[in-house]
Amino acid sequence: AQSVTQLGSHVSVSEGALVLLRCNYSSSVPPYLFWYVQYPNQGLQLLLKYTSAATLVKGINGFEAEFKKSETSFHLTKPSAHMSDAAEYFCACCSGNTPLVFGKGTRLSVIA
Amino acid sequence: GAVVSQHPSRVICKSGTSVKIECRSLDFQATTMFWYRQFPKQSLMLMATSNEGSKATYEQGVEKDKFLINHASLTLSTLTVTSAHPEDSSFYICSSNRDPYGYTFGSGTRLTVV
Numbered sequence: 446a447q448s449v450t451q452l453g454s455h456v457s458v459s460e461g462a463l464v465l466l467r468c469n470y471s472s473s474v475p476p477y478l479f480w481y482v483q484y485p486n487q488g489l490q491l492l493l494k495y496t497s498a499a500t501l502v503k504g505i506n507g508f509e510a511e512f513k514k515s516e517t518s519f520h521l522t523k524p525s526a527h528m529s530d531a532a533e534y535f536c537a538c539c540s541g542n543t544p545l546v547f548g549k550g551t552r553l554s555v556i557a
Numbered sequence: 558g559a560v561v562s563q564h565p566s567r568v569i570c571k572s573g574t575s576v577k578i579e580c581r582s583l584d585f586q587a588t589t590m591f592w593y594r595q596f597p598k599q600s601l602m603l604m605a606t607s608n609e610g611s612k613a614t615y616e617q618g619v620e621k622d623k624f625l626i627n628h629a630s631l632t633l634s635t636l637t638v639t640s641a642h643p644e645d646s647s648f649y650i651c652s653s654n655r656d657p658y659g660y661t662f663g664s665g666t667r668l669t670v671v
Contacts, residue, residue, distance in 0.1 A: 479660070488563070488650055488664040489601075496659075535600065544591040545652070545660055549600045 447472045447539045451548035459556050464508075464523040466551045468536030471517065478519040479537040479545065480510055489535065495519060506530070531555045559585050559655040563663025570641055570670055578636045578666045580651035586631035587653040592624075595648040595665075604649075607634050641670045 452467040470476055477496050481489040493504025500512040510521045519536060533552050537545040560583040570576050580590060588609050593601040605626050607613040613626035623645075625637040638645055651663040 477659075481662075486567075486648070486665070486667055489662045491659070494659060544593075544603045544606060546603075547601045552598075 447476070447546045449536050449538050449546055449548040451534075451536050451551050453551055454549065455552045455554065457554040457556060458526045460528055461525050464521070464526045464530065464553065466521040466534050466536075466553065468510075468519045468521065468548060469517050470519060470536075470538045472539050474539070476539045478510075478512060478539075480504065480508070480519075480521045481535045481537060483533045483535065483550075492521070492534075526553075526555045528555050528557065559653070559659075559661040561587070561651060561653055561661050561663045563651055563666060565666060566664060567667045568669070570668070572642055572670055573640055575637055575639045576641055576668060578638075578649055578651075578668075580634050580636075580653075580663050582632045582653060582655075585653075585655045587634065587655070588631060589653060590628060590634035591652045591654075592626060592634075592636050593650045593652065595650060597648075601650060604636075609634075638668065641668070643670045646670045 448471045450469045479494045480492040483489050492508050493502045495502050495512045503509045508523045533550050535550050536548040562581045564579050590607045592604045594604050595601045603616050604619045605613045605615045607626045607628035609628045609631050615621045628634040646669050650665045654660050
């Protein structure tokens with residue numbers, strides 16, 4: 446069975462500081478991995494996705510994530526946090542026409 | 558692109574009534590639609606998978622007689638919450654997968670049952 450674990454339900458950073466949101470996955474097949482952002486009462490917006498090409502994936506709004514097979518991780522980073530980055534972030538897996546499996550989410554707060 | 562339009566975005570209904578949520582694929586044919594439910598401060602939980610022209614597949618613990626899913630055409634899937642109760646209040650989101658664009662999500666429906 447596939448699963449996704451997001452470490453830390455809430456992360457708080459100062460504006461301009463590094464953002465690091467952690468995601469580990471478990472999959473019996475090579476996974477596709479995704480990061481989504483959700484603002485209050487809205488749907489999900491895709492930040493970036495890994496689909497077995499380059500292990501370092503760049504997404505929108507300055508976010509990027511690195512797929513590390515040996516660590517079964519796909520952590521999301523951004524060098525400098527903006528106030529507008531405050532939202533809920535979800536890591537998801539996996540592949541084909543099967544439904545995505547989501548982590549529990551990490552709420553990012555950005556402090557001025 | 559691959560756009561899924563979900564309607565309504567917000568609905569308030571009285572306990573005991575039924576509510577229908579629609580998801581339309583605007584620029585592609587969605588043979589499969591996934592329906593998720595999200596409770597406050599929680600993640601998205603898959604409720605069911607609907608396939609055009611066949612019965613939906615429900616996840617364990619989801620009552621198929623309460624959450625009626627219809628996928629009668631390649632561009633429309635509907636979720637009807639029957640005899641809604643306050644505990645059904647939640648955020649419902651549909652999703653479909655279209656190569657090469659990947660998974661696309663509706664904007665969600667906030668259901669409040671009073």
